[in-house]
Amino acid sequence: MKPAVPFLLLVLLGMSGLGPAQVRSSLLDLANSIGSVLPSLSRPANHSRIFYAVMFDAGSTGTRIHVYTFIQSDSVELPVLDNEMFHSIKPGLSAYADFPEMAGHTVRMLLKVAKKTVPRLEWKRTPVFLRATAGLRLLPTEKAHALLNEVQHVFVESPFLVTDNCVTIMNGTNEGILAWISLNFLTGHLNAQTKKTVGILDLGGGSTQITFLPRLRKTIETVPVTDYVARFDIFNTTFELYTYSYLGNGLMVARLATLGALGGEGLEWQVFKSPCLPKKFRDEWSFGGVTYQVSGDPEGYAGFKLCYEQVLKVVKGIIHQPYEIEDSNVFYAFSYYFDRAVEAGLIDGVQGGTLEVRDFKKRAKEVCNKMAKYPLNSPFLCMDLTYIACLLKDGFGFKESTVLQLTKKVNNVEASWALGATLEHFHNLKIH
Template sequence: MALQMLLLWIISLWGVSGDYPPEAMQYNLEFPGMDNTLPIVTRPANASRIFYGVMFDAGSTGTRIHVYTFIQKDRNELPVLDNEMFQSVKPGLSAYADMPERGGDTVRQLLKVAKRTVPRLEWKRTPVVLKATAGLRLLPEEKAQALLEQVQQVFDESPFFIPTDSVSIMDGTNEGILAWVTVNFLTGHLYSNSKQTVGTLDLGGGSTQITFLPKSKKTIEAAPADCIANFDMFNTTYKLYTHSYLGNGLKAARLATLGALGAEDLQWRVFTSSCLPKKFRENWTFGGITYKVSGVEAGSSGFKLCYEEVQKVVKGIVHQPMELKGDSVFYAFSYYFDRAVDAGLIDGSQGGAVEVRDFKKRAKEVCNKMSKHPTVSPFLCMDMAYITCLLKEGFGFKENTVLQLTKKVNNVEASWALGATFDHFHKLNIH
């Protein structure tokens, strides 16, 4: 099955079913033991057998470029993912909502990474795609569109192959599904005969996603209709539980906890929280908007009060699949990983396995000591309390549920980007 997946991926990469560079030449290539009726596209035998894909992840807090290298080592073997070059810039595109040209410039700068990584002779055969997530989904449509048009202009001026659908805002459901595809592909679960897969938890700045393959039909039957998605892959239909919660990403949750989400007259208002150190008072910027925030200097602070505040952001909003009360295996990344590193739960280079209760325990320690012992971030108490609440009160995980916190799997970033690259090349049939 993995072999057939890569066959179909090659077909899409070289353009059998759509728009493709004129340099591509069609051949019929036979593989022992395979269905040799598939049309395969390849290039002359003396051409390079290394292929590239460039995916931009335009998130709410930063823009990242992923340059993937796929290599075919032998004529009778299929390409494998060989390498990923990754780089990011901050802030995200949404911070340039009123300056779209500057937003385009950040993408132009990151394209230099692709130019350094992809050989010049391969530029016009290498597709470049940008998909924006919650940052642009939260913007007014006209401002988001102006940013996308600037990116499209930057792409059109580049020497790379630019498909017709190269710049877009990604649907939150697809974001969750494609992250699940990435992690299960990299861990070897997606195409193994065991049918065992792992769930994924992605915590961005503006939104958060949960995706897993239900083991119980009751999970599917009890789930809201918008939490179940089907997609077909190589004669197999996967029925996933997946949902994206816009506004429940880490940074957006800070705004909601502070009561600043959608607030007006920002120049005159100060937003306070028991989750912040009492003497803390600063300007904080998210999505290109600056807020005045502070602790409650004359009041109380600490984990209990903070947890009550973040509960209001989670309670009644997040659906709880009953299956999560069992022994599900989940990989958690993005801000789950970053904040766990900042709190000293895991090593920043190795990652590690933690239980949900570990987040709660460390949140208590951080919140109850934040006034006496400053941390790496004044928001660490709020963030750790929110993550604890999201996992327990939101999704309904048990305290002893083990989460594998990771930034990379087999040296590849754990995100939706690789899955989106396969999606673009192979066109997953997502309903």
């Protein structure tokens, strides 16, 4: 990695107010603190350095903070993740599209977690970032920028290290790649001797991602457009991934599409009905700062078959099926895949577990055909499980017998793109 060292040094020294006589010791202290960000100085063998990073995940349904503690040894290129402190707040920043100051308040609240986790003497050396995903990508540009500017202002006021482009909207391709890096780092597959890796399936509120390392060249050669292929170099190894992010196919936006509530005027005055909802159900539902009137169809039919037909329209012709997807990778599925599997009683909420694709479809049938038993606690469970089953089978093309690893955490670390984004910063990945 070759970061802009002079810029980082000027920023840090300017913030710390050091005099000329103190510069030399400060430089040594700085290099020891953030390890691989700066060139190695001469130090004893087996010397280890501890450094920190603060990453905000600004998703469509919530804002999460990850505070990472790393240990870097001179003897290895990969740092060791010693600890993660995680906390989240709902709703997402996009809910404050017309009130950006509220977004700033959310970030200030979460920064308290960072202050309690990172030693005070390390604050000025600890970089802080916010990466926004589909929630802000779906907003009008001017509203998204107003939210980002408010976050930037809060970061500048904070005691942490603010670098160039520390507050940005992340594109969907990078989201998938960085999630892949996170999971393969945590499962021990990210090194130069990699023979086997794990694929990732991430289902957020606004978008969904699939990323894996193909074994067959034809998988790369048969993609619809080159946007489905990404390459990056890390630790002297080049990875060529199949990866794509489908904006608008996250679970919450899929609800809107299923209900027929995407776009249009006067949405607050309409009642959106669906056979995926209990017949006697009627309530308000909010997403992205907009409140919708939703209900079942009291005069029509409800159940899995009609729901599947409605959901299939949201997936068919949109999701590409890779040439190679079966038996090429173990796939880890997280975010709403995990949450809905827990809610449906398919896996343990702490340990996670393995499921076959058909398990989502089977439970969807049970829930949808007996919605009278789920009128209050989980009115959207039929729709959500049906969408997941449809997305996996009719969308990506997984066989019903395909086994997925459902997880929320790996080695006590949140399964998400956030760790990969942090590693990207420290190792300056070239993703293209």
